[in-house]
Amino acid sequence: MITSRRMAAVDLNAEALGVPRKQLMESSGNAVARACRDLADPGASVAIVAGRGNNGGDALVAARFLKAYDVTVHLLGRPETISTDIARENWDALVAGEADRRTVADSAAFDLGDPDLVVDAMLGTGVAGALREPEATAARAINESAATVLAVDVPSGVDADTGEAAGLAVDADRVVTFHDDKPGLGNLDCEVVVADIGIPEAAELFTGPGDLLALDRDAQSHKGDHGDVLVVGGGPYTGAPALAAQSALRAGADLARVACPEAVAREVQGYSENLIVRGFSGDRLAPEHVPDLLDFAADRDVVVFGPGLGDADESLDAVREFLAAYDGTAVVDADALQVVPEVETEATLICTPHQGELRKMGGETDADWETRRDLVREFAADLGHALLVKGAYDVVSDGDGVRVNRTGNPGMTVGGTGDVLAGATGALAAVLPPLDAAAVAAYANGRAGDLAAEEFGGGLVATDLLERLPAGLRGDAE
Numbered sequence: 001m002i003t004s005r006r007m008a009a010v011d012l013n014a015e016a017l018g019v020p021r022k023q024l025m026e027s028s029g030n031a032v033a034r035a036c037r038d039l040a041d042p043g044a045s046v047a048i049v050a051g052r053g054n055n056g057g058d059a060l061v062a063a064r065f066l067k068a069y070d071v072t073v074h075l076l077g078r079p080e081t082i083s084t085d086i087a088r089e090n091w092d093a094l095v096a097g098e099a100d101r102r103t104v105a106d107s108a109a110f111d112l113g114d115p116d117l118v119v120d121a122m123l124g125t126g127v128a129g130a131l132r133e134p135e136a137t138a139a140r141a142i143n144e145s146a147a148t149v150l151a152v153d154v155p156s157g158v159d160a161d162t163g164e165a166a167g168l169a170v171d172a173d174r175v176v177t178f179h180d181d182k183p184g185l186g187n188l189d190c191e192v193v194v195a196d197i198g199i200p201e202a203a204e205l206f207t208g209p210g211d212l213l214a215l216d217r218d219a220q221s222h223k224g225d226h227g228d229v230l231v232v233g234g235g236p237y238t239g240a241p242a243l244a245a246q247s248a249l250r251a252g253a254d255l256a257r258v259a260c261p262e263a264v265a266r267e268v269q270g271y272s273e274n275l276i277v278r279g280f281s282g283d284r285l286a287p288e289h290v291p292d293l294l295d296f297a298a299d300r301d302v303v304v305f306g307p308g309l310g311d312a313d314e315s316l317d318a319v320r321e322f323l324a325a326y327d328g329t330a331v332v333d334a335d336a337l338q339v340v341p342e343v344e345t346e347a348t349l350i351c352t353p354h355q356g357e358l359r360k361m362g363g364e365t366d367a368d369w370e371t372r373r374d375l376v377r378e379f380a381a382d383l384g385h386a387l388l389v390k391g392a393y394d395v396v397s398d399g400d401g402v403r404v405n406r407t408g409n410p411g412m413t414v415g416g417t418g419d420v421l422a423g424a425t426g427a428l429a430a431v432l433p434p435l436d437a438a439a440v441a442a443y444a445n446g447r448a449g450d451l452a453a454e455e456f457g458g459g460l461v462a463t464d465l466l467e468r469l470p471a472g473l474r475g476d477a478e
C-alpha cells in the first residue's frame with residue numbers, strides 16, 4: 001500500500017535515480033492499454049476521457065498502444081491548459097499522428113457516444129475534492145453509459161487514500177493502479193489491478209529529494225507551529241547540547257532550549273545567543289531534577305535527550321525516571337540510549353545510535369547494509385520505538401517502514417556531527433511522524449555534510465553542518 005503523498009515522493013526519488021516521470025508515464029500508458037485489451041476485443045470502440053494532468057497523460061499514451069481498436073480521445077479542456085509538459089508532449093504526439101480526438105472546452109461539447117469501453121483518466125492521485133466541469137458532466141455520462149469502465153490509477157472523484165468521494169465520482173468496473181495498491185481502493189466495489197511501471201525499489205528504500213516533500217505538506221498542516229524543542233544534556237560536555245539546539249533551529253524549530261547543569265549553563269549560552277538556556281543545580285543531571293524537567297518538557301513539542309550528558313550512574317537513573325514518566329516525543333542520543341531497552345514508556349521515541357551504541361542497546365549490526373536494514377527493522381519493532389542507526393548508510397525504521405540514507409561522507413566522522421543530527425531530528429519530529437522525521441534529518445544532515453566537504457574536504461567540522469542544514473533541507477544541495 002502506498003499513500004498519494006508517499007507516491008509523489010517516490011516518483012521524485014525515481015527521477016533522481018535516473019528514471020524520469022515521462023518514462024514512468026510510458027509504462028503506465030502501456031499498462032492501461034494492456035487492461036483495455038483484457039476488457040475488450042480488437043476492433044471494439046474505446047473512448048478515452050482524459051483530464052489535463054498526468055492521469056490524463058497516462059491515457060494519452062495508452063491511445064498509441066491500441067492500434068487494433070477504434071479509439072476516440074476526449075480531452076477535457078483546451079490543449080493549452082494541459083498542466084504538465086509530459087502530458088502535453090503526449091497530446092502533441094496524438095495531434096501529429098492525426099489520432100481521432102476531440103477537445104471539450106465546455107461541458108455542452110461533451111459527447112461520449114456509445115463506446116464498448118471507457119477509459120476514465122480525468123483525475124488521479126494529484127487532486128482530491130468535488131469534480132468540476134466539464135469533468136462532472138463527463139462522469140455522469142460515463143456512469144450512465146452501458147460501456148465497461150476502466151479507471152486509470154483511481155476512479156475520478158475518489159480519494160485514493162480513503163476511498164471516499166467528495167460528491168460525484170466515476171463508478172468503475174476495473175481500476176488499473178500504478179506501482180502499488182492505494183489504501184482507498186479496497187473500499188470500492190470494483191476490481192483492482194496493480195501494474196508495475198518500473199519504479200526502482202531504491203526509490204522507496206533510499207532517501208532522496210522526494211522525501212523532502214513531507215516537509216512541504218505535513219509541516220504546513222501544523223499551522224505555522226514549527227516546534228519548541230528542548231535539549232537535555234551537557235555536564236561533562238558543553239558543545240554537544242549547544243550544537244543540537246542550534247541544529248534544531250536550523251532545521252526549522254521556532255524555539256530551542258537547553259536544560260543543562262548550572263555549572264555549565266554560562267558556557268552553553270556562550271555558544272549562541274539564539275539559545276534559551278536553563279540551568280539545574282549541580283554539575284550533572286540527577287534524579288532530583290526529573291520532576292522539574294518533566295514539568296518543563298510538558299510544554300515543549302519535542303525533547304532531545306542525551307547530547308553531552310555523560311554516563312554517570314545518577315544521570316542514567318535520571319534518564320530512566322524521565323522516560324518512564326514522559327509521554328511526549330523524544331529523540332534519544334548518546335549515553336542516554338543505553339537505558340531505552342529497559343524502560344517502559346508511553347513516549348514516542350526516536351533513538352539515534354551509531355553502531356557501537358546500537359550494540360550497547362542490545363541491537364545487532366552487520367557489515368552488509370541489507371542485512372543491517374533487516375536487523376534494524378526487527379530491533380525497532382522489538383523496542384517499539386523508531387531507530388536511526390548511523391553509518392556510511394544510515395538505516396531508519398519505525399519497526400514497520402524502513403529507509404536507508406546514503407548522503408554524507410567520511411569527513412563527517414568528526415565530533416559533533418551526531419549532535420547536529422539529533423537536534424535536526426528533534427526539530428523535524430515536531431512536524432513529521434518519526435520515520436519521516438528521522439529519514440529527512442539523516443538525508444539533510446548528509447547533504448549538509450556533502451556541501452561542507454566540497455569546501456573543507458576532510459577538514460569539515462560540525463558547525464559547518466549547521467550553516468548548510470537549511471540548504472540540505474531545501475533539496476537544492478546538489
Ligand SMILES: NC(=O)C1=CN([C@@H]2O[C@H](COP(=O)(O)OP(=O)(O)OC[C@H]3O[C@@H](n4cnc5c(N)ncnc54)[C@H](O)[C@@H]3O)[C@@H](O)[C@H]2O)[C@@H](O)CC1
Nearest residue numbers: 011025052053054055083123124125126127130131132153
Ligand atoms: N509516480 C507517480 O506519481 C506517477 C503518476 N502517474 C499519473 O499521474 C497521476 C497524478 O497526476 P497529476 O499530479 O498531474 O494530477 P491529476 O492528473 O490527478 O490531476 C490534475 C489535473 O486535474 C485538474 N483538476 C484539479 N482539481 C480538479 C477538480 N476538482 N475537478 C476537475 N479537475 C480538476 C487540474 O487542472 C489538473 O489538470 C496519477 O494518478 C497517475 O495516473 C503516472 O503517470 C506515472 C507515475
Ligand SMILES: [K+]
Nearest residue numbers: 123152154156
Ligand atoms: K482516473
